[in-house]
Amino acid sequence: MIGEVPLYYYLLLSFLLFATGMLGMLVRRNVLIMLMAMQLMLGGANLALMAYARFRGDEAGQVMAFFVIVLAAAEGAVGLALVIAVYRHFKTLYIDRFNTLKG
Amino acid sequence: MSSDLFQLLPLILVAVTGLGVLLTELLPERARSAVPLAWLTAVGLSAGLYVVCSLWAGDAVSPVGAFLSGWVTIDGFTLFVWGTLLVSTMLVALYSHGIEAEQNLVKGEYYGFLSLALVGMMMLVAAANLLVLFLALETLSVSLYALVGMKRGSSRSAEAALKFFLNGGLASALLLYGLVLLWGETGTLELAGLGAVLAGGSGSPLLYLGGTLVLVGFGFKVGVVPFHMWLPDVHEGAPTTVVGLVSGAVAVAVFAALLRLVYQGMLPEVFAGMPFSYADAVVFVAVLTMTVGNLMAMHQQDVKRMLAYAGIAHVGYLLTGLLLVPPLGSGNPGLRFASGSVLFYLVAQGLAMLLAFGVLARLPTGGNDEGGLVRLAGLSRRRPGLAFLLGLALVSLAGFPPTAGFFARFALLRELTVLGNGKLVVLVGIAVANGLLSAYYYLRPVMHMYMQDGAGEGKELSSRTANFALVVLAALILVLGLLPGRLANLAKTASRELTYKHAPNLRSSGPARLAPFANQGAKDR
Numbered sequence: 061m062i063g064e065v066p067l068y069y070y071l072l073l074s075f076l077l078f079a080t081g082m083l084g085m086l087v088r089r090n091v092l093i094m095l096m097a098m099q100l101m102l103g104g105a106n107l108a109l110m111a112y113a114r115f116r117g118d119e120a121g122q123v124m125a126f127f128v129i130v131l132a133a134a135e136g137a138v139g140l141a142l143v144i145a146v147y148r149h150f151k152t153l154y155i156d157r158f159n160t161l162k163g
Numbered sequence: 164m165s166s167d168l169f170q171l172l173p174l175i176l177v178a179v180t181g182l183g184v185l186l187t188e189l190l191p192e193r194a195r196s197a198v199p200l201a202w203l204t205a206v207g208l209s210a211g212l213y214v215v216c217s218l219w220a221g222d223a224v225s226p227v228g229a230f231l232s233g234w235v236t237i238d239g240f241t242l243f244v245w246g247t248l249l250v251s252t253m254l255v256a257l258y259s260h261g262i263e264a265e266q267n268l269v270k271g272e273y274y275g276f277l278s279l280a281l282v283g284m285m286m287l288v289a290a291a292n293l294l295v296l297f298l299a300l301e302t303l304s305v306s307l308y309a310l311v312g313m314k315r316g317s318s319r320s321a322e323a324a325l326k327f328f329l330n331g332g333l334a335s336a337l338l339l340y341g342l343v344l345l346w347g348e349t350g351t352l353e354l355a356g357l358g359a360v361l362a363g364g365s366g367s368p369l370l371y372l373g374g375t376l377v378l379v380g381f382g383f384k385v386g387v388v389p390f391h392m393w394l395p396d397v398h399e400g401a402p403t404t405v406v407g408l409v410s411g412a413v414a415v416a417v418f419a420a421l422l423r424l425v426y427q428g429m430l431p432e433v434f435a436g437m438p439f440s441y442a443d444a445v446v447f448v449a450v451l452t453m454t455v456g457n458l459m460a461m462h463q464q465d466v467k468r469m470l471a472y473a474g475i476a477h478v479g480y481l482l483t484g485l486l487l488v489p490p491l492g493s494g495n496p497g498l499r500f501a502s503g504s505v506l507f508y509l510v511a512q513g514l515a516m517l518l519a520f521g522v523l524a525r526l527p528t529g530g531n532d533e534g535g536l537v538r539l540a541g542l543s544r545r546r547p548g549l550a551f552l553l554g555l556a557l558v559s560l561a562g563f564p565p566t567a568g569f570f571a572r573f574a575l576l577r578e579l580t581v582l583g584n585g586k587l588v589v590l591v592g593i594a595v596a597n598g599l600l601s602a603y604y605y606l607r608p609v610m611h612m613y614m615q616d617g618a619g620e621g622k623e624l625s626s627r628t629a630n631f632a633l634v635v636l637a638a639l640i641l642v643l644g645l646l647p648g649r650l651a652n653l654a655k656t657a658s659r660e661l662t663y664k665h666a667p668n669l670r671s672s673g674p675a676r677l678a679p680f681a682n683q684g685a686k687d688r
Contacts, residue, residue, distance in 0.1 A: 145321040145324070146318075150322075161319060
């Protein structure tokens with residue numbers, strides 16, 4: 061039964077997902093992997109939302125999770141379009157090779 | 164319900180304008196090129212501006228109806244910033260006229276996304292709830308990703324957009340996770356409710372972790388120093404008019420939202436559970452931001468990149484304005500409305516940035532050093548008008564009289580010294596020293612324009628509509644510099660509605676909350 065698993069287990073799992081995603085964003089240099097890592101972070105946040113919603117008995121959390129899902133889809137769509145645009149110019153997906161800007 | 168809709172009407176009008184402009188892409192080729200999209204956008208936005216003005220003139224303080232309460236706040240502060248943002252974006256649309264072909268932009272998409280980004284900015288300022296704030300930030304960010312990468316065939320534009328996207332996505336995810344923790348621990352996302360809970364000081368560590376994550380996410384968006392890296396890349400790679408929007412309007416909107424977070428929300432309270440005080444943290448971040456921004460700006464060879472760092476330095480000056488919040492426990496309620504000078508500063512800085520990028524957008528593009536300093540050489544011979552306008556914008560940014568920038572910085576620093584705290588006097592000293600330092604890099608482009616010869620690599624663009632917008636901007640900067648009183652009063656009235664509500668000492672003592680209103684009113688007259 062779901063009720064028997066304490067809230068903090070879910071939170072721990074969501075935090076692990078979030079931290080994995082963040083580590084991926086900071087460490088990996090392949091743009092596609094970074095995009096996936098970003099989705100992992102949002103997924104972690106969603107899991108925490110659902111867990112809180114369940115344990116507080118407050119459906120607002122589930123509503124918010126829907127917002128986040130829609131948003132992740134929109135962000136992913138724009139992100140993939142940008143990845144394609146960049147690939148056309150640089151013929152690579154490694155962010156270290158994108159160096160036309162002096163930064 | 165109906166009055167609710169009327170209060171949201173500016174937002175709705177802007178959204179409808181944006182979508183309508185986007186839809187013109189469906190028209191057949193010939194009809195499409197005949198539609199003056201810059202003017203169409205400007206007309207839609209001025210309708211929104213008209214409603215904002217009538218709301219302001221009517222009863223600005225009337226609370227929103229039940230339908231919207233707890234989600235958005237439409238008070239004097241919101242209306243003031245909405246007006247500023249509408250005017251800014253309108254001028255950006257007008258001075259983009261004639262640039263689409265040169266920059267290889269799809270017209271309908273460009274103007275459509277300008278308005279949609281404006282919808283995000285306006286929602287951001289009005290948000291009374293962290294979920295609305297988050298959705299607004301995303302509306303704004305996703306439109307901006309598209310705008311920044313819109314220059315087809317330019318690798319720099321695509322690269323800037325992707326880096327912006329990755330940074331912005333990371334920031335959004337941090338903010339979201341923080342928001343989830345805050346909601347989970349308190350059961351509310353309303354700024355007012357959160358402030359009260361955090362001020363109680365007995366929250367769980369998760370609560371403060373959530374608050375910190377929200378602040379870090381916001382720090383990314385504002386461009387506070389450890390999180391500022393995306394700004395220079397965006398400034399260098401994006402189409403120049405879009406950069407005008409980013410540093411002339413988006414910066415204003417995001418900082419205004421930060422102000423609301425500070426005054427009506429939770430920012431100082433988050434520090435209740437931390438080893439250092441709110442004031443110390445703000446001083447540290449402000450000094451770091453202004454100094455790093457200025458030092459980095461000094462050795463840039465690209466004007467757009469230089470202005471990006473200059474904008475970061477301005478964020479540093481603005482952050483000092485956050486100190487005008489009375490610290491927890493020590494009531495100095497007389498200073499609660501002091502953000503009036505911060506608002507004025509925001510407007511002045513936004514206008515000058517808009518003008519600077521508006522002029523830069525007129526310069527011929529092509530090659531890889533689009534914003535290179537050398538390109539400005541001899542501009543005063545070729546186009547004296549443009550050279551004068553750019554010079555005016557830079558002088559205002561540097562804070563010299565008789566421009567708006569001078570009065571803005573003077574007013575802000577004066578309010579800080581009035582606080583009379585020794586630490587703050589040191590802070591003001593650092594800010595003034597930084598201002599002097601910045602004169603070096605602001606005057607360098609002016610030297611190039613007026614004292615060096617250069618043939619230029621092409622013809623500057625010329626468009627009557629754009630010239631009109633640039634002259635309006637310059638006039639605003641000069642008028643605000645010479646006669647700042649009226650706008651300063653408006654800003655003061657507007658920011659008076661952002662009262663600091665949650666400090667326990669203010670809540671417990673009833674009469675003390677009312678006294679400063681009377682006090683302030685007397686001082687105004």
